Amino acid sequence: MKSRADASAVYIVYELERRAYRLTNAAFTIGRGAENSIVIREPSVSRLHAELRPEGDEYVLHTSGATGTRVNGEVVAAPHQLSDGDRIDVGLVEFTFRRSKLPLGVSIVDPPALDGHDADILTRRETISNPILGGTFTPKQKTSIAPMLIVVAILIAAGAAYFFLVMQ
Numbered sequence: 001m002k003s004r005a006d007a008s009a010v011y012i013v014y015e016l017e018r019r020a021y022r023l024t025n026a027a028f029t030i031g032r033g034a035e036n037s038i039v040i041r042e043p044s045v046s047r048l049h050a051e052l053r054p055e056g057d058e059y060v061l062h063t064s065g066a067t068g069t070r071v072n073g074e075v076v077a078a079p080h081q082l083s084d085g086d087r088i089d090v091g092l093v094e095f096t097f098r099r100s101k102l103p104l105g106v107s108i109v110d111p112p113a114l115d116g117h118d119a120d121i122l123t124r125r126e127t128i129s130n131p132i133l134g135g136t137f138t139p140k141q142k143t144s145i146a147p148m149l150i151v152v153a154i155l156i157a158a159g160a161a162y163f164f165l166v167m168q
Contacts, residue, residue, distance in 0.1 A: 012038075014094075019106065020106045022110070027051050031048040032047050035048075040090060049090050052097075062079050063077070085100075
């Protein structure tokens, strides 16, 4: 893994693990099947779920997953041209499309180098086995305001009681 980003490079960032995958002039596939660029071991993901294809200077998301792919929360049914910062949801896994600088703390994952020692090096892919970690907080979750209101009410009551006791 590297940590430096090329200014002209385009990436897809796996947000949970803070990993970036460089997109090239070849199609980049995401799905459950072992032949994909990124393999997601998740029942809600199709064998070939989505494909990012370079078309001119742009990247277009083509979906083939029957279970749905979302871009910025909207279901994508037809090819969709991606813009910098677009959030791509594949099953329960969230990616971000990046044309600009990568955020701090993101590592770049390079494809395996072919050195002749491993016969199966071309069949190895990055695998996301458990995209959901039990009990973790995700930015999509909304917190209830009720506990905060209770704490504020207790603080106000304590302050009022202190004020009236000191004044007498």
